Amino acid sequence: MGESDTTGAETFPEGSLAGHLVWRLSLKWRTAVDRAVAPLGLTQATYSFVASLYAMQREGRQPNQRELAERTGLEALYVSKLARALEADGLIARVRDSADTRAVRLTLTERGEQAAREAITVVQARLDTLLAPLGGTSGDAAAAFVEELRTLLAA
Template sequence: MSNGSPGPTPGFLVWRLANKWRVAVDRAVAPLGLTHAQYSVVASLHGMQRAGGRPSQRQLADHTGLEALYVSKLARALEAAGLIERTRDPRDPRAVQLTLTEQGRAVTRQAIEVVQDLHQQLLEPLGGLDGSRTRAFTDELRTLLDAPLGPSVPNDQSTQETTP
């Protein structure tokens, strides 16, 4: 048996890294009037619009990994700030489509540039944005993100096999 502690788990390290990056992005985009979550919405919306899409709030939530209710709250705040427009989808009156306004496109382009510079700095220990270690790290993260979550298995005696 080892006398030392086993060290941090991968889950703990991912959580710490995610928090570190969220705080860094929050600080970087704050001068533009955005939070990290708002940046995630406008930058994703920017990319989806450039690809010819006009996503619904639900599609944007699925794309970002944020809860649909949270995206709705963020969209209302971004609309109040004049950065996006929310309109009913003519094909589905329950769905709300999102588009960046002209001001929203300008702010988003600035924010993307700021965050790309930040990512270069944060990824420097792995060789920067274009480094081979960064590409390998990105591939590993995609593998983890693409893995489905299995159903919860209760730790219940009645579900465990017993031997005579």
Template sequence: MSTPGHLVWRLSMKWRVAVDRALAPAGLTHAQYVFLASLLDLQRDHPPSQRELADHTGLEALYVSKLARTLDADGMVERTRDPADTRTIRLTLTDRGREVVEPAIATVGTLLDRLLAPLGGRRADRTAALTRELTLLLDTPLEGA
């Protein structure tokens, strides 16, 4: 019998592979998609820092920095120094980045619909319960365990 940890691992790998395959025609990896889609969401309030984006996505700060440089070179992201703290780099999605990520969000949404269909779809009570349980697990610290 599989453990919950093993099942979480398998589901996360299944999801990552499916997103990578679905977004390959757009030239995006799963990590680049998470970066760009999260940036689109976060920048509604203000241009987030690389650290804020890392915290939001769960990606390592060093990896976010590497992705930011790559996506900046590809013209999808603009990186600027924060005038109040020049150590902080703020991120903004460019028009090109928006043109790439918006259809990618729709593609991933279709995948999500397929994934959640056995639970009744995105708005189903079972999906809401799963979301609450996963959030609880994600909020549980493992450091020092």
């Protein structure tokens, strides 16, 4: 575990393993998103679902559950479970694919689109705060960090 300095910020000793630091950053991000979207009735996972679906719809796509799972990085079974819950909450509609009756197409309802837009705005502000030590989301250091993360995820 990290130690706190006199300001209350966590510090990590020299020699901390990269895997441990990535894990801790992931937990910090997840917690930050959970807190940011909780007032909207969402969690980090449901945010990932509705924000990704919103982006795909803006691209002119009506994805099925498998395609959304690939986009979000969530397990297909978990996406199916989230889809049922979000449908019950009135945020999405699930429709059988006419070309493939095994597939279910997903769309945001009007209420779901509004929730997605609000959540994206809140999470973007939280991301800018999290990346402030790197110059915020538009800083050169943040852009380099994103490229390094892409490299690691693609490996």
